[in-house]
Amino acid sequence: MSYIDGFVIAVPTANKEKFIAHAELGDSVFIDLGASRVVECWGDDVPDGTLTDFRRAVQAKEDETVAFSWVEWPDKATRDAAMKQMMAWMEHPEKADPRMDPKKNPMPFDGKRLIFGGFAPIVDLHAS
Numbered sequence: 001m002s003y004i005d006g007f008v009i010a011v012p013t014a015n016k017e018k019f020i021a022h023a024e025l026g027d028s029v030f031i032d033l034g035a036s037r038v039v040e041c042w043g044d045d046v047p048d049g050t051l052t053d054f055r056r057a058v059q060a061k062e063d064e065t066v067a068f069s070w071v072e073w074p075d076k077a078t079r080d081a082a083m084k085q086m087m088a089w090m091e092h093p094e095k096a097d098p099r100m101d102p103k104k105n106p107m108p109f110d111g112k113r114l115i116f117g118g119f120a121p122i123v124d125l126h127a128s
Helices: 013-032 074-092
Strands: 003-012 037-044 064-073 117-120
Touching: 003 013, 003 074, 013 037, 013 064, 064 074
Parallel strands: none
Antiparallel strands: 003 064, 003 117, 037 064
């Protein structure tokens, strides 16, 4: 069964085009490492909650938009192998894929406020 990595981040609204360019270059690394799909979504209807919400989760400021992304992998083993490769690149940046080089593809957001996690699907409905 597939495996999903999910991400939520606050992006300065003025950096929307930079975010798209960053994703278009960097997301291809996931595909090359075995991901079957990568989706980047720009917040359009992200309401404030009573107790918590997406904006509070990433400490979004007034001039920031919440982006929601996911990477779909064919299975957890493929995802784990990809993460192992990315961790190896972090330990040896000189061997890293150039698309992941922050000097060539800088993050247009504060990566410290990125929240992410891996998820095993338990219900997967499709329209017929």
